[in-house]
Structure formats: C-alpha cells, structure tokens
Amino acid sequence: MGISLNNINKSYKKLKAVHDITFDVKLGELFGLIGPDGAGKTTIFRILTTLLLPDEGEATVAGLDIVKDYKAIRNSVGYMPGRFSLYQDLTVEENLTFFATIFGTTIEENYDLIKDIYEQIEPFKDRRAGKLSGGMKQKLALSCALIHKPKVLFLDEPTTGVDPVSRKEFWEMLKRLQKRGITILVSTPYMDEAALCDRIALIQDGRILEIDTPAAIVKKFPKTIYNIGANNMYKLIQTLQGYEHTYSVFPFGEFVHYTDKREAFETQDLKHYLEKADLSEILIEPTQADIEDAFMELARK
Amino acid sequence: MKEENVIEAEDLTKAFGDFTAVNAISFEVKKGEIFGFLGANGAGKTTAMKMLIGISKPSSGKATVAGFDVYTQHQSIKKNIGYMSQRFALYDDLTVKENITFFGGIYGLSRARIREKRKQLVAELGLDEISDKLVGSLPLGWKQKLSFSVSLIHDPKIVFLDEPTGGVDPITRRQFWEMIYKAADQGTTIFVTTHYMDEAEYCDRVSIMVEGKIEALDTPKNLKQQYQVNSMNDVFLKLARTPSPTLPEGKGENTVIE
Numbered sequence: 304m305g306i307s308l309n310n311i312n313k314s315y316k317k318l319k320a321v322h323d324i325t326f327d328v329k330l331g332e333l334f335g336l337i338g339p340d341g342a343g344k345t346t347i348f349r350i351l352t353t354l355l356l357p358d359e360g361e362a363t364v365a366g367l368d369i370v371k372d373y374k375a376i377r378n379s380v381g382y383m384p385g386r387f388s389l390y391q392d393l394t395v396e397e398n399l400t401f402f403a404t405i406f407g408t409t410i411e412e413n414y415d416l417i418k419d420i421y422e423q424i425e426p427f428k429d430r431r432a433g434k435l436s437g438g439m440k441q442k443l444a445l446s447c448a449l450i451h452k453p454k455v456l457f458l459d460e461p462t463t464g465v466d467p468v469s470r471k472e473f474w475e476m477l478k479r480l481q482k483r484g485i486t487i488l489v490s491t492p493y494m495d496e497a498a499l500c501d502r503i504a505l506i507q508d509g510r511i512l513e514i515d516t517p518a519a520i521v522k523k524f525p526k527t528i529y530n531i532g533a534n535n536m537y538k539l540i541q542t543l544q545g546y547e548h549t550y551s552v553f554p555f556g557e558f559v560h561y562t563d564k565r566e567a568f569e570t571q572d573l574k575h576y577l578e579k580a581d582l583s584e585i586l587i588e589p590t591q592a593d594i595e596d597a598f599m600e601l602a603r604k
Numbered sequence: 605m606k607e608e609n610v611i612e613a614e615d616l617t618k619a620f621g622d623f624t625a626v627n628a629i630s631f632e633v634k635k636g637e638i639f640g641f642l643g644a645n646g647a648g649k650t651t652a653m654k655m656l657i658g659i660s661k662p663s664s665g666k667a668t669v670a671g672f673d674v675y676t677q678h679q680s681i682k683k684n685i686g687y688m689s690q691r692f693a694l695y696d697d698l699t700v701k702e703n704i705t706f707f708g709g710i711y712g713l714s715r716a717r718i719r720e721k722r723k724q725l726v727a728e729l730g731l732d733e734i735s736d737k738l739v740g741s742l743p744l745g746w747k748q749k750l751s752f753s754v755s756l757i758h759d760p761k762i763v764f765l766d767e768p769t770g771g772v773d774p775i776t777r778r779q780f781w782e783m784i785y786k787a788a789d790q791g792t793t794i795f796v797t798t799h800y801m802d803e804a805e806y807c808d809r810v811s812i813m814v815e816g817k818i819e820a821l822d823t824p825k826n827l828k829q830q831y832q833v834n835s836m837n838d839v840f841l842k843l844a845r846t847p848s849p850t851l852p853e854g855k856g857e858n859t860v861i862e
Contacts, residue, residue: 339773340744437645464690464770466644466799467837468844492771493800495837507773535786538804555776556805556835557824564767594775 305330305486306351309361312339313346320346320507324360328488328502334480335500337594338488344490345385345446348459351488352382365454365486378405378406381448388438391433395424395443398432399450416483417446419469420476436546438469443569445476456480458489462496473501494595505598512601519595524600526550529570530558532586533577542580546573554600558586560596608635608794609654610762618651625651627816628665631658635761638784638794640804643813644844649797650766657764657794658682670761674689677782682710686755686763690770692747694754696740700731703739711758725753745776752783756792763787765796769803776796779808787807801837810836 306328313320321343328334336344349355353373362369365379390541391399397423403410414421424442425587427435432443441461448456458477458495461472474496481487489500498517505512513520532537539559544551550562563573570587577585606668611633619628625681626648633639643649647739654660656669659677670684672714704725708718726735729749739747748768755763769777781803788794794806804810804824812823820827827839 339776340771342773369830386797405775463647464767464799466844467840468644468646494774537782537789540782553775554781554806556802598773599775602773 304328305362306334306360306362306364306488308347308351309360309561311347311350311357311362313343313350313355313357320462320509321350324509324511325593326511327502330486331481331484333477333487333489333498333499333501335503336488336506337492337494337497337598338490339492341508342506342535344506345459346386346413346509348457348488348490352380352457353377369463379453380449380455380457381453382450382487383444383459383461384449385463387444389432389440389444389447392431393429394429395435396428399441399446399491403450408451410496413450413452416452416480416563417449419470419479420449421446437465437473441465441469449480453485455486455488458521460490461537462491462493467560470496477604494593494598497594503594505601507598507602512598521592521594524597525551526562526600528590528592528596529561529563530555530586530588530590531561531573532558532584533582534584538580539577539582542577542582542600548573551599551603553596555595557588560590565593606716609633610635611667611669611673611795613667616652616655616662616667616850617664618655618660619663620647620757624816626655626662627679627815629813629818631811631818633762633793633795635793635810636788638788638796638807640807640810641795641813642680642804642810642840642844643797647813647844648816649813653766655766655797657685657687676832677818678783683758684761686758686760688751688755688763688765690766690767692744692751694739694747694751696794699738700726700735700750703750704757707754708757711824713758724748725757729753733822740770745772745779746829748776749780749783750774754782756787760792762795763795765794767797767799769798769800801835804840812840814844 304327308324308326311321324347330462334348338344350357351362351369353369353376364376367376369376393401420442424439428440435443462473477487500516500517502516504514532540540552540554542557543561544550548564548568550564553560558560573585574585614628614630615628616744629652632838641649655662655674656667657679658674661694669681672680675833688846698706701722704722708721708792726732741768752768769780784794797803809821809823811818811828828834831839831842833839833842
C-alpha cells in the first residue's frame with residue numbers, strides 16, 4: 304500500500320479540521336483530493352508528511368507508521384506544500400543542491416528523474432528563486448521534492464492560480480512521474496483536474512463525500528441533467544429557480560445544468576414555461592454529469 | 605444608452621525598462637457588459653488592470669475609465685470604480701457590519717446611506733445571524749460574496765474583479781456568478797479575470813492576452829466558432845501558448861483537461 308489512513312481526526316482548538324478520514328492509495332496510484340479551501344486537504348498532507356500529529360487514528364506511508372517511523376517517512380517522501388517554500392535568496396541551482404545535500408544525495412545521482420522538469424528551468428539556474436515566474440517556481444519546487452527519489456510524492460494544490468496551459472503541462476509531468484512508479488497524492492480545487500487522477504476523494508468541511516474513480520463517481524449521479532440555453536442567462540436562471548419542478552439549477556459554461564424533481568418529464572412543458580417568461584433561443588437537451596455536478600449533489604446532502 | 609462605453613483603451617502600453625509588459629492594447633467595454641479579461645500567468649493582465657484602475661501610469665497610449673482619463677484623472681477613476689482583489693481585503697478582525705461601515709465611510713457615503721446599505725447587504729447576503737461576527741471567522745465563500753458586495757457599496761459604474769473565485773467550492777462559485785449577473789443586469793459593468801474557463805463562457809465578451817498583446821476579443825460563441833473548438837478552454841489552449849517547446853515528450857496526448 305502506498306498510503307493508508309484509518310479514522311484520522313484532527314481539531315485546532317474548537318475547529319474540527321478533519322473528521323474520520325479513511326482511505327488507501329495503492330502503490331503507483333495517482334490519487335486526487337478534490338475540494339475547496341477549508342476542506343481539510345492541507346491538514347491531511349501535514350499529518351501524512353509527519354509535520355502534524357492526528358488527535359485520533361492511524362496512518363502509514365510507504366508501509367511506515369506516521370508516529371513511530373516519522374524519520375524514515377521523511378526520507379522516503381517528497382512534499383510540495385501549497386505555499387512556495389524554497390529559499391527565495393538562493394539561486395535555482397543552489398536550492399536544488401541544498402535539498403540534495405540535506406537528503407544525503409547529489410543532483411547527479413538522481414538526475415534522470417528530474418531531467419524532464421529541470422531542463423526547462425536550467426537556463427535560469429543562476430537566477431534567485433524569488434525572481435522566478437510562477438510556472439518556473441512550481442517546476443523548481445517539484446524538482447526539489449523529487450531530488451532524493453521519493454517513493455511517495457505529496458503535492459498540495461500545485462496548480463492553484465495557474466493558467467490552463469501551465470496546468471496542462473504540470474499534469475503531463477505528473478503522469479510521467481507516475482510511470483516511473485512513484486505513488487502520488489495531489490490536491491486541487493479545480494474539479495476538471497479530477498478526471499486526470501486514477502481515483503479521487505471528494506472532500507468538504509473535513510469530511511469525505513465519496514471515494515472512487517472519476518468515471519464511477521459521475522456514473523452514480525442520480526438524475527438526468529439537461530443543458531438549457533436561452534438569450535438571457537440571468538433571466539434564465541431566475542426563471543428556472545421559480546419553476547415548481549426545479550430540483551437544481553446551476554450555470555455551467557454557456558448553458559445552465561438543470562435537473563427536475565420528477566422521474567420523467569416532458570421538456571416541451573418546460574420550454575413553454577420559459578417562453579412565457581419572454582425567453583427566446585431556448586435549447587433543452589440531455590447532457591452528461593461531470594465531477595462538479597457530482598460534487599454539488601453530494602455536498603447538498 | 606446601450607452603446608455607451610465605460611472603458612476605452614487605445615494603444616495602451618506599459619514598459620518596465622526594455623520589457624514591454626503591455627503592448628499597445630486597444631479595446632472598449634460597454635455599460636452593463638460582463639467583460640472577461642483572460643491570459644496566461646505573466647501575459648500582462650495585472651499590469652493592464654493596474655493602469656485601468658488608476659494606480660499605475662501608462663508608458664504611452666490613451667485610456668478612459670468611467671469617462672475619466674487614466675493619466676490626469678486617476679482620483680476620479682478610483683471614486684467611480686469598485687475593485688475586488690484576488691487576496692481577501694476586508695478586515696478579519698472587524699465584524700461584518702463594521703467592515704461595511706468602514707468601507708462605506710472610506711467611499712464618503714453619508715451615515716444614513718451607510719445604514720441603509722448595511723441593512724440591504726446583510727439582508728441580500730442572508731447574513732442576519734452573523735452580522736456581528738468577526739469576518740475572519742466566516743467560510744471563504746461568504747467572505748468572497750461579502751467582499752464583492754462591499755466593492756459595490758458606492759454604486760460604482762465598473763467593478764474590477766481579479767480572480768474572485770479562486771479556491772471557492774463549486775456551489776458558492778455559481779452563487780457568486782449569479783451576483784455578478786445581477787449587478788450587470790442593474791447596469792454595473794463587470795471587468796473580471798479568471799482561470800476557470802467555464803467562467804469565461806459566462807462573459808458577454810472575452811479578451812485573451814498573450815505576451816502583452818490582445819490576441820483575441822469577441823463573444824465566447826464567436827471565439828469558439830473562429831477556432832473551431834467546443835469550449836473556451838480549447839480556445840485558450842490554442843491561443844495562449846503552444847505547449848512548452850522544451851517539453852521532451854507527452855505533448856499532451858495523455859492529458860485531457862476538459
């Protein structure tokens with residue numbers, strides 16, 4: 304097993320940060336913790352990387368106990384925290400050398416693991432880390448987290464605030480690291496990234512809502528979702544919110560995702576209702592649920 | 605009324621030494637429009653926005669915001685716009701009511717008007733029960749909604765939103781957009797940046813900045829048609845930057861970000 308958590312609980316004073324968290328990450332798996340700010344993702348990372356003790360529960364990382372074997376865990380994992388935490392006043396190369404030395408290794412020894420990533424920032428190796436762009440900082444932080452060839456890699460919101468192109472590049476890097484046999488636990492608030500994980504845990508307010516493959520989670524969505532479009536989005540949302548049969552209505556890209564309270568219904572009735580409200584260019588068609596639909600449905604329970 | 609421009613920029617440029625962060629951008633934003641201002645990290649969005657809100661002087665070019673010149677009338681601009689930064693900017697150690705009162709005062713609202721606004725905002729946001737609680741104790745989603753309401757407290761003509769929904773849960777993110785729609789419906793112009801491409805679809809028009817220039821500007825529908833793709837995410841990926849040339853393998857075939 305790559306990572307295993309059993310009934311982990313943690314409170315900060317009165318605030319219960321995580322509540323009975325139980326899940327396993329298999330060896331070599333790319334596992335995603337998907338949830339908004341304040342869900343408890345960082346607390347889980349800090350417990351697994353032995354920086355924080357849980358109030359209750361047990362956990363192992365690479366077969367090692369997070370309490371008894373904390374020193375051995377620190378040698379076997381790489382951790383990229385959400386906040387950039389390299390030395391801003393050391394250069395790119397100095398940071399990498401520093402982390403290699405701390406772990407009793409050298410850049411040369413494990414260079415093939417970071418080559419793909421480090422090559423992209425190597426032209427700037429004499430630049431201070433504080434002067435790098437966001438995307439370059441991210442690549443340096445990942446290189447430093449990998450320099451001792453960890454068995455398990457922890458990435459806490461590596462793509463938050465990052466544009467879609469850089470996010471796509473970052474996920475390609477992760478997929479390649481996974482192929483080298485590294486177990487990866489990654490968190491993200493971007494639900495579209497969930498589809499790129501082998502399995503995900505949806506998490507909110509310190510509780511896990513669901514654990515499964517992204518495809519299975521979407522498949523479990525209990526209702527038929529309709530894409531509804533019209534000439535005026537704001538009016539469309541308001542009108543649908545006033546419809547007696549509405550179960551949920553959420554803006555989704557250029558359409559609204561609509562579900563109905565009834566088991567089966569005639570879309571013509573809804574169309575007439577919208578037309579009566581002076582909406583035009585009305586389109587109603589069934590569509591597929593996605594991870595965000597699933598998350599919102601689970602969160603409202 | 606419909607064709608009234610509240611932002612006009614012509615060849616607006618900002619250079620830092622020999623680096624041109626914003627390179628001769630020209631565009632207009634109409635009253636009541638939701639205008640999406642997109643671009644990759646480092647494309648120049650923040651620099652452009654700083655010039656428009658009157659806190660950074662352009663190197664060259666022209667721009668007016670709410671009818672005021674960005675060179676000579678930046679104080680008037682500040683009075684006529686709202687701004688919500690990507691970092692939470694209300695006071696954590698003041699209560700909800702105190703924050704509203706404070707920002708109302710900053711914008712020179714009368715006491716009577718502040719009282720009225722305070723009542724209205726608390727009711728609209730459903731914050732009755734917690735209006736005497738410290739803002740620091742609220743969940744992020746509520747903070748963001750409150751922040752947006754406060755940025756509208758002086759009834760600005762335009763409100764600038766810099767990544768307002770980062771890290772917010774999907775339901776709150778949508779409630780936030782409903783607030784944006786409502787403000788736009790009432791005639792407030794919305795100028796918004798975001799990294800969520802589904803949110804780009806909610807905008808009336810979208811501009812995409814690449815290396816200091818505006819490479820595309822149109823309705824989401826027309827942009828998708830022009831680039832023959834199904835989503836704004838794909839438009840963005842096609843335009844913003846080709847995948848890193850140093851990326852040795854992969855090239856994206858394993859990766860699908862919807």
